[in-house]
């Protein structure tokens with residue numbers, strides 16, 4: 001049969017490694033969905049709505065490296081854009097594919113459904129250009145190969161989302177078969193001269209420092225530079241700390257690991273070793289208002305080297321086209337041992353946080369809840385920490401070798417965790433995905449549990465019900481931070497309908513939580529939600545301190561010259 005634009009896109013998606021793509025059908029994308037389904041190595045995962053579809057693709061990319069979401073025009077894409085903004089913020093290459101009006105209508109006087117009812121068919125592309133690194137519209141079949149390959153290559157190189165708009169009459173149009181996939185996936189490498197000079201300058205700065213410290217940031221994984229980072233840590237034998245949204249990128253059992261570096265929300269005295277250090281070797285760091293505690297935490301520019309995916313910054317120097325992993329690896333060849341921070345850390349390293357078991361008959365406390373969740377985490381667990389006090393509880397969790405941790409601190413969209421974890425669990429069915437999510441966050445996107453029931457994914461959801469928006473209460477309280485309570489356990493079981501194997505349980509005491517966890521761990525046929533009692537005021541001390549700092553930062557008066 002005739003090879004078409006739809007076949008070309010399907011083949012390219014498969015060639016870059018996608019196995020499952022996430023969809024919400026609509027009459028602008030149905031033919032395109034057929035071509036993706038025809039492809040022997042692609043299969044679709046349906047989602048309840050397009051926000052969840054984009055978040056599921058984001059989660060798939062966290063586990064699998066790259067992903068695709070397919071939605072309909074305007075009414076679909078506009079909510080998907082919220083998840084795509086998140087993918088951009090979190091450095092995840094999600095390919096958003098949207099159906100679009102028939103090319104005959106675009107310059108006609110026709111008014112089309114799902115649009116805002118004008119002759120403007122560009123508003124979706126205009127938005128897409130702001131939230132992706134490449135946005136293309138396939139309005140002529142002969143351009144499709146060039147536009148598709150361009151968009152996919154930018155997603156892969158920059159580890160950012162891209163956008164491909166496919167008019168409803170385009171998927172069926174004849175199209176040549178694709179050329180070699182190397183044209184799309186061939187990696188970029190550093191400019192050699194810049195790599196040499198950048199590492200010479202860095203080696204010199206490090207040799208002049210007394211107590212260098214290594215700091216992993218949230219872009220480290222996107223740059224694929226974890227190994228190179230550890231090679232440098234080994235060459236220096238320096239202590240290693242991570243920013244909160246890089247937790248888990250470095251094994252917490254690594255001999256030089258010194259905790260999460262987040263000011264008063266730090267773990268394992270990472271803040272203290274940060275105060276001791278006189279030079280920071282960063283990699284993929286981002287000090288936003290939340291991870292700098294209102295711009296109070298972090299090295300000064302004169303004591304800080306940092307690298308992005310294809311850029312290196314040093315005091316007095318900026319090098320373009322120097323790739324993070326090549327920079328770190330080459331620098332490791334040029335430095336010698338400088339282990340002052342490890343010597344000092346050996347002195348101040350605290351014992352691992354361990355809560356004493358509570359009386360099993362008593363109402364659950366936050367500490368007892370966290371003690372028992374800690375007990376669930378093993379080397380095969382991926383722990384999702386949703387926006388909320390779960391950020392701070394998640395930070396304190398000790399990750400055994402092999403355990404992974406997912407968080408969304410740059411976008412910080414409540415409701416991200418359930419749909420993202422769906423995509424993650426689809427990509428990594430052999431891992432045990434465990435979610436810590438608050439009641440407020442859960443209410444935005446909890447219906448995506450339905451797909452976990454359909455696909456029999458044994459995800460464990462700790463629904464932490466503290467009756468409202470506790471983070472917001474700690475930043476600034478008001479009546480708006482109280483929400484209607486749900487019967488979350490019954491909500492979970494409602495998705496079983498005639499054939500599901502999900503379990504919805506409630507745990508108000510330590511004993512009930514123990515029992516619920518045993519049931520959850522034994523349930524391999526579907527997700528288990530455990531609704532956990534947590535008193536509204538029983539939150540982490542870190543959230544209380546952080547909340548007042550962030551509240552004050554938000555409240556800064558306009559500067560005089562504004």
Ligand SMILES: C/C(NCc1cnc(C)nc1N)=C(/S)[C@H](O)COP(=O)(O)OP(=O)(O)O
Nearest residue numbers: 388389413414438439440441469470471472
């Ligand atoms: C309302 C809001 N943030 C504002 C917000 C509002 N809308 C979106 C999409 N994202 C956001 N972060 C936040 S953090 C709530 O405290 C979350 O409540 P919950 O999930 O229940 O967690 P905690 O009780 O631990 O805070």
Ligand SMILES: [Mg+2]
Nearest residue numbers: 438439440468
């Ligand atoms: Mg809450």
